[in-house]
Amino acid sequence: MAAERIFDRAVSVRVRGCGCEERRLNVRVNIELLSISDPVHKKDLAVRLTDDTDPFFLYNLVISEEDFQSLKSQQGLLVDFSAFPQKFIDLLQQCIQEQNKDIPRFLLQLVSSAPALDHTPVSLNVVETNPFKHLTHLSLKFLPGSDAEIKKFLANCLKCLKEDKRMLEEKLKRTEEDLTRQLSYTQQSLSEKSRELDKLKNEWTSYTTALSNKHSQELTSEKERALQAQTQYQQQHEQQKKELENLHQKSIQQLQNRLSELEVINKDLTERRYKGDSTVRELKSKLSGLEDECQRAKQEVLSLRRENTTLDAECHEKEKLINQLQTRVAVLEQEIKDKDQLVTRTKEVLDATQEQKVILEESTEEKQRHVEKLETTIKSLSAELLKANEIIKKLQGDLKTLMSKLKLKNTVTIQQEKLLAEKEEKLQKEQRESQELGQSFRMKEQEVCKLQEQLESTIQKLEESKQLLKTNENVITWLNRQLSEVQMAKKLDSPASAHAGGRAAVSPLSMPDRPSFHSLGISHSISPLYAFQNFLEPTHSRNGNSQSLSLQVQLSSQLSKLSRCSEAHTVPAAGHAANKENGDQLGLEPKYFKKKDDSIPLRGLSQNTLNSEYLRPYMPGKAQPSPKAAGTPISAYFPG
Numbered sequence: 001m002a003a004e005r006i007f008d009r010a011v012s013v014r015v016r017g018c019g020c021e022e023r024r025l026n027v028r029v030n031i032e033l034l035s036i037s038d039p040v041h042k043k044d045l046a047v048r049l050t051d052d053t054d055p056f057f058l059y060n061l062v063i064s065e066e067d068f069q070s071l072k073s074q075q076g077l078l079v080d081f082s083a084f085p086q087k088f089i090d091l092l093q094q095c096i097q098e099q100n101k102d103i104p105r106f107l108l109q110l111v112s113s114a115p116a117l118d119h120t121p122v123s124l125n126v127v128e129t130n131p132f133k134h135l136t137h138l139s140l141k142f143l144p145g146s147d148a149e150i151k152k153f154l155a156n157c158l159k160c161l162k163e164d165k166r167m168l169e170e171k172l173k174r175t176e177e178d179l180t181r182q183l184s185y186t187q188q189s190l191s192e193k194s195r196e197l198d199k200l201k202n203e204w205t206s207y208t209t210a211l212s213n214k215h216s217q218e219l220t221s222e223k224e225r226a227l228q229a230q231t232q233y234q235q236q237h238e239q240q241k242k243e244l245e246n247l248h249q250k251s252i253q254q255l256q257n258r259l260s261e262l263e264v265i266n267k268d269l270t271e272r273r274y275k276g277d278s279t280v281r282e283l284k285s286k287l288s289g290l291e292d293e294c295q296r297a298k299q300e301v302l303s304l305r306r307e308n309t310t311l312d313a314e315c316h317e318k319e320k321l322i323n324q325l326q327t328r329v330a331v332l333e334q335e336i337k338d339k340d341q342l343v344t345r346t347k348e349v350l351d352a353t354q355e356q357k358v359i360l361e362e363s364t365e366e367k368q369r370h371v372e373k374l375e376t377t378i379k380s381l382s383a384e385l386l387k388a389n390e391i392i393k394k395l396q397g398d399l400k401t402l403m404s405k406l407k408l409k410n411t412v413t414i415q416q417e418k419l420l421a422e423k424e425e426k427l428q429k430e431q432r433e434s435q436e437l438g439q440s441f442r443m444k445e446q447e448v449c450k451l452q453e454q455l456e457s458t459i460q461k462l463e464e465s466k467q468l469l470k471t472n473e474n475v476i477t478w479l480n481r482q483l484s485e486v487q488m489a490k491k492l493d494s495p496a497s498a499h500a501g502g503r504a505a506v507s508p509l510s511m512p513d514r515p516s517f518h519s520l521g522i523s524h525s526i527s528p529l530y531a532f533q534n535f536l537e538p539t540h541s542r543n544g545n546s547q548s549l550s551l552q553v554q555l556s557s558q559l560s561k562l563s564r565c566s567e568a569h570t571v572p573a574a575g576h577a578a579n580k581e582n583g584d585q586l587g588l589e590p591k592y593f594k595k596k597d598d599s600i601p602l603r604g605l606s607q608n609t610l611n612s613e614y615l616r617p618y619m620p621g622k623a624q625p626s627p628k629a630a631g632t633p634i635s636a637y638f639p640g
Contacts, residue, residue, distance in 0.1 A: 003046070007031040007089045010052065012099040013108045013124075017115045027051055027110070029092060031085060034062075045085055049110075049124070049142060050153070058145035058153050059122060075139065091126045091137060105129060119144040 013027045030048040035041070044064050051057035063071065068081045079087050091106065098104035107127055114120040126138040145153060 004033040004035070005030070006033060006085055007092065009092070009096065011092060011096055011108055013110045015110045015112070015117065017112050017117070020115050025051070025110070026053075027057075027108075031089065033085065043081075045081075047140065047142070048153075055154060055157065056150060057117070058150050059142035060145055060149065061140055061142045063140075071140075077138075088138065095126065103129070 008028065008030045010026050010028045013025050014022050015025050016022050028050045030050065032046045032048075034044040034046050036044065042065065044062050045068075047061045047063070049057070049059040063084075065081050068084060071077065077084070092108075094106040095104075095108050098106045105128060107129065109125040109127055110117075110122050111125060112120055112122045121144065122142050124140045124142060125136050128135045128137055
């Protein structure tokens with residue numbers, strides 16, 4: 001059994017346990033190819049996971065060719081067993097390259113079903129990460145090493161370490177011997193170099209003393225030369241200075257002369273500048289005018305160009321029309337030529353048809369002869385036809401029976417159709433009746449609306465009449481009270497009335513008592529209006545019958561209306577005197593006792609004041625007549 005090591009490197013692995021946080025671990029991956037040739041020659045792939053810091057961390061996986069086939073079918077691998085180790089190593093190298101990055105593309109995951117890696121099977125996953133998902137390229141299941149395997153692994157590790165130690169000791173001995181040799185050699189060379197250095201130092205000191213003496217002599221000679229040159233340079237400098245001063249004064253004079261000339265020239269130039277500015281302004285004004293003219297000209301040019309384009313388009317359209325008309329003319333000419341050719345052809349066809357006609361006439365004569373022959377044959381066939389007719393008659397009898405049956409069926413169907421038609425007519429009639437009913441219903445609804453409006457108006461009138469009745473009742477009570485007051489005043493002032501016989505008008509205090517008709521079975525007092533009428537009669541009798549009649553006619557309409565309400569108020573009228581004594585207002589509101597400013601007292605009423613205007617019943621909502629003469633009209637005591 002021979003083992004060939006293919007890969008042996010430490011790789012960073014992410015360890016994931018059940019219910020534990022993910023952590024990093026440096027695991028050494030060892031891949032070996034095992035070739036076994038005892039019974040049969042075959043190769044196995046052995047993968048081992050170890051930790052350099054933990055000697056008991058050991059997981060093994062041995063993949064044979066049969067195992068690889070099942071792994072290939074399970075995980076959809078596309079490589080053979082021979083190429084699988086190299087592909088697995090390539091994936092591990094990509095993981096090693098990406099392990100130092102923050103977000104590695106390829107990573108190794110060691111997944112365990114237990115919370116910790118405590119001798120439980122684990123799976124090593126080679127995962128590629130992308131923005132969408134984690135792709136697992138390969139997943140290998142490792143089994144934890146048994147005690148024997150761990151001992152064997154530790155023994156191998158110990159053996160390797162001992163070999164490494166022996167190799168290192170041998171290397172150390174060799175390096176020590178080499179270093180001692182190099183040290184002795186370097187010490188000898190150092191002693192030689194120190195001797196050479198002493199010699200060089202002595203030579204250098206002698207050489208430096210000789211050089212210093214030589215340089216001091218040269219320095220003294222150079223100083224003397226420098227002093228001589230300095231004196232010569234000072235004399236030359238003074239001469240050059242004088243010459244330069246003379247030249248400078250001459251140049252100043254020249255410059256002053258030049259300045260005066262330049263000032264004169266400057267004045268001329270300023271005058272020219274002002275003139276130029278004025279000319280520039282004039283030219284600018286001209287330029288602005290020319291620019292305006294140029295813009296106008298450009299606008300005109302643009303308008304002319306537009307017109308030109310429109311004219312070009314129109315010209316182009318007209319040319320198109322001309323071309324179309326020319327083509328149409330050519331087509332029409334061609335049609336005329338075609339028609340001429342048709343006419344010639346039709347003439348030729350006519351000639352041919354006439355010739356055919358002659359031929360057909362000859363053929364008809366021959367056919368007539370043939371027909372005569374056929375007639376003879378028909379006569380012979382007629383006998384046979386008679387026999388056939390008899391057979392046909394029999395068939396016709398059968399047909400008649402069938403037809404009678406069909407007729408019965410037809411009559412039944414016709415009756416059914418008639419019934420259907422009658423039902424359709426009934427339906428149409430009912431539809432019409434329903435439409436008429438709908439129309440009549442709408443009319444009735446309109447009438448109902450009108451009646452509702454009339455009802456509302458009558459209700460309003462009823463309310464007005466009720467208000468009128470109330471006012472009339474108030475008037476009646478007021479009149480009853482007045483009558484009672486008059487009766488009381490009459491009883492009190494009876495002696496005074498005998499002395500006042502020469503008055504022109506009858507006082508209302510002399511009004512007679514309200515009559516009661518015991519003979520007619522009326523025990524209660526009569527209506528105050530009747531009493532008021534009786535009160536008016538004696539006054540009118542003095543002035544004549546004609547005046548009394550006119551007054552009675554005017555009061556008749558009002559008295560007839562008020563007499564209906566008098567019966568309902570006779571019982572309360574009997575106790576008005578007692579109520580007056582007690583200070584009651586007899587059901588009238590305080591507004592009926594307010595005296596108007598333009599009213600006159602009731603006493604001393606003249607004949608003209610008893611006009612129909614003052615004796616009309618009060619109508620609410622209508623304007624009351626104004627008083628015509630001095631004195632208090634009856635309307636003053638009615639509600640305004």
